[in-house]
């Protein structure tokens with residue numbers, strides 16, 4: 001129970017306690033002090049029939065001890081009939097209905113059977129409407145299982161079109177088939193949004209292969225040592241092995257031990273890049289295998305650190321002795337190859353696979369598949385899935401968005417203790433996701449854009465419609481002066497307004513003012529209150545205490 005709830009009751013009970021005026025201060029009551037108890041009893045004798053009432057009365061006089069009264073006395077020890085003892089509102093329930101914080105929440109029938117299935121981290125076993133793309137990938141990668149080098153693949157498609165999910169699905173199948181037929185083939189996944197420099201990509205790959213090599217070495221060493229002890233007793237144990245003599249076997253054991261010692265992990269910073277590259281090269285070439293390197297969000301890597309990594313990786317095969325590598329790049333930026341060196345571009349794009357956006361019907365199928373395993377039976381009304389699909393199809397056929405909507409709708413229904421997810425939950429989920437997006441976009445705007453946006457908000461809040469650039473600029477200037485920020489030119493501010501327009505935060509249209517030229521008129525496209533709150537949470541804008549005077553001066557020049 002929180003303190004705020006206790007305090008008024010405690011005050012009330014103090015009044016009722018009968019403790020004489022000079023002792024009513026809470027600091028004068030000491031739970032551990034026997035004399036206080038006695039005094040209280042004398043001042044206020046227990047009412048007939050009450051049990052433990054002396055203790056109750058005494059403890060009541062101290063707000064802090066009210067709680068312990070509940071606990072110590074329990075349901076058997078209290079007396080609701082005592083006029084002096086008022087426990088109303090104090091939790092003193094019988095064991096049966098003693099509901100904890102989580103009991104209520106748990107008691108409702110859960111809507112979800114397995115919510116994890118709707119999260120982005122879940123890799124589905126079935127990917128409806130991606131058969132063509134999956135088959136094409138498989139047709140290209142099957143050469144790895146024949147010990148040949150598969151062509152490099154570039155996968156394109158807008159966000160949420162199933163590129164990563166399909167590529168991971170194919171990789172899992174490839175690895176499991178390679179184990180089945182005992183062909184050395186491995187897939188390494190790298191998310192270039194996180195691992196975005198050549199050093200990090202090569203270091204991550206090097207360390208992965210070093211770890212795998214160490215496991216292989218440990219395994220071989222164990223077998224060699226077992227053979228060694230068997231052969232020491234009976235030399236015939238070496239028959240049918242690759243070792244003609246015990247010396248050969250000892251030499252192999254030495255060699256393996258040296259390899260294990262020399263394989264040094266790459267630190268996350270500090271080495272020259274060519275050393276990292278050669279460490280990776282040796283690690284991958286340690287034994288025969290075909291390696292598919294999956295570079296997800298490959299455009300981020302190129303954007304951040306150019307195409308050196310891709311250049312180095314794509315020319316490795318001509319130098320590798322035992323192994324082969326193939327690259328699978330995934331991007332949602334169709335134009336990123338324009339920035340590549342032509343050699344890298346042609347080598348990387350040997351095969352291209354496009355993932356088109358899903359339409360509403362396809363999204364419905366995808367959602368239905370997932371809903372069957374993630375929700376309890378009959379937990380969704382009939383219109384939930386079509387509505388989620390329709391909303392997501394309007395965006396750009398994004399399955400991630402559709403799944404987010406469905407999960408959020410379920411969570412909102414669950415939170416409101418509804419037994420079934422209905423259309424209204426989907427609409428609420430759509431609003432919530434949209435608001436979360438706006439908050440995130442506004443929160444990460446540069447300060448200058450935030451000031452411009454704040455100027456628009458102030459005008460809008462003061463009932464100005466069709467706000468023009470001049471009005472925004474005037475208020476913007478005053479806000480900048482107030483918080484000591486650089487004042488940009490009106491032209492630059494107009495550019496920032498265009499950027500806000502592109503982000504969907506304001507809606508600006510160019511209007512002609514006849515011989516006065518043209519101007520932009522705009523309005524906010526996002527909820528005023530929430531957006532203002534996000535802006536004011538920025539430490540610089542938060543300094544603006546009273547913005548009203550700036551708005552009044554909006555027509556000044």
Ligand SMILES: Nc1ncnc2c1ncn2[C@@H]1O[C@H](COP(=O)(O)OP(=O)(O)OP(=O)(O)O)[C@@H](O)[C@H]1O
Pocket residue numbers: 119120121122123124126127128129130157158159160161162163164165166331332366399400403
């Ligand atoms: N055909 C499908 N069937 C089932 N789930 C799918 C399908 N396509 C996409 N998904 C799901 O949608 C979500 C987004 O998919 P994925 O991450 O593969 O998209 P992406 O194209 O790689 O997007 P991004 O470019 O933003 O990384 C994932 O949760 C994925 O499981």
